[in-house]
Amino acid sequence: MTYTSLVLKSLIRTPLRTLVTVMAVASALIVFGCITSFMSGAHSAENGAMNRLVVTSKTGAAQPLPLTHVMAIAALEEVEAVSHTTRLNTFSGFERNFVPASAVDPDMAHAVFGEDLALTPAMMAAFTARTDGVLVGRSQALVQNWRVGDRITLSSKLYRTAEGSRDFSFIITGIFDGQTVGTDTHYVIAQYDYINALRSRHVDTVDTIVVKPTAGVRAADLAPVIDNLFANSSGPTRTQTERQFLEAFMAQIADIRSILNAVLLISLLSVLLIITNTMAAAVRERRFEIGVMKAIGLSRSRIATLVLAETVVICGIGAAIGAGVSYAIVAVSDPATGMVFDAGVIARIIALAVLLAGLGGVLPALSALRVSPIKTLRSR
């Protein structure tokens, strides 16, 4: 027998109670694991680069800009590369099956985003070989069960062809993965010339222009230069860093985040109460035995350590289950959620489990410290 086996024996004396407490810890850590995976995933404004600029219409991000702006910006000395994007607002089959698609100029997009999206020369060659070619992000391809070579039809809520159809037909020429797991790959990249030729509205316009400054030029300095260029034109612009631009979108998600954080905090507090309650009950039930152990020479600190060790075991098993289930949930979840379960998430789950064990065990351990052997022996 060892101190360790003493701890384990105590835990299996009340198997149901131990199990319930372990499951409570596990469920709180599952909530924590999933939320942490979500927050560390694609839904982070940190994915927006500081060194790129996003140009939108001054009247609103949904307003189109003339295509000629792209050429004008590209001509600037401080600009290394430019790419433009036109959102098509598309779905596949039925309206709720939203498949975000954007039309770009392949070469321009490659120059600006090629690295982020891990686009290979082979992919680019296949993509540009036909004008109705599209690149599909890995997560969207998984959701739709699409493969390279598939012919797909996307219906636009914004554009119709001259014949009045809102259906656009494409061939999938490649699937991109993105450079990191956090990269959003839930959309489709189509070719601007193809869309622009078919659509009957907003011809020769783009929605946003992304600008990569020349090395040595600060994005923040370039932004006013671009806006001044178009200040007196028919399409005045608003230029921000990509991160600022994303942060505006993230504002809504930030609200969700604070709600999630509140939910998390409450679930952690309640599991803390459950742990404390369980261990306090255990100490109360074993008050007599603790008194006897003290009388026969086990030190107070040793007995408090045994109580804390029980809490650590409960939280440790809970953390293992919590991490395992979180991993499974993230693995089977819709990639659109953008959840990422990585070493950082595991580390945070472990850290939290240690914290729960410490905080949850401290009051019961103190009450074990206070058990008086005199009173114990007199109570019999």
Added chain:
Amino acid sequence: MKHFSIAPLISLTDVCKSYRAGRSEIAIFQDLTLSIDAGEFVAIMGPSGSGKSTLLNMLSGIDRPDSGRIRAGETDLSLATERELTRWRAEHLGLVFQFYNLLPNLTAAQNIELPLLKRPLGRSARAERVRVALELVGLADRGTHRPAMMSGGQLQRVGIARAIVTDPSVLICDEPTGDLDRRSATEILELLRFMQVSQGKTIIMVTHDPAAAAYASRVLHLDKGELVPARQEMAE
């Protein structure tokens, strides 16, 4: 060295102890003095509530006197900290209780092993000590039994084995036969005398039973806070 050898093993000097009951104070002991030599088997008798258990608790370092000194060997228990008292108990003392006080979820052997856990002994060394202790109390084949499956007499043997497994110099027993039938009580008392005679233990035992007290080498009577040697015919 010579001085130490003739000094009593345990001595109480002018010990006072009282309990507060509501507003009034009940004095249990006033200026109690007692000394016990190494190797003695002392029985303490007395009416219920006379303070026998309180006396044993102070000797064990579980309780403290209000004033006066308690010395055990070279240790002054009245000055020791709680931590020192715990260590002293673990090293020098074996406690035997009326109701055995075994842990119900541990086997007999595991109960006996409990006081050994804080010793710097390996697993096999501990197991060997437990085996010897079980053999000494005549329960060599009962190590894996749980307390719920054992008789009162067997439980008290396990209690004694747990008390002696650390090889302490003193055994303190509070009514060790109080819960046992005559036959089991006799076995336990024989065992205690064996511990005194052939293992050289000093034994201090509280009992209500004159027949039990007869096993002791000295019988003291505690009444109204005074310790007096029992009259010869009572002890006989």
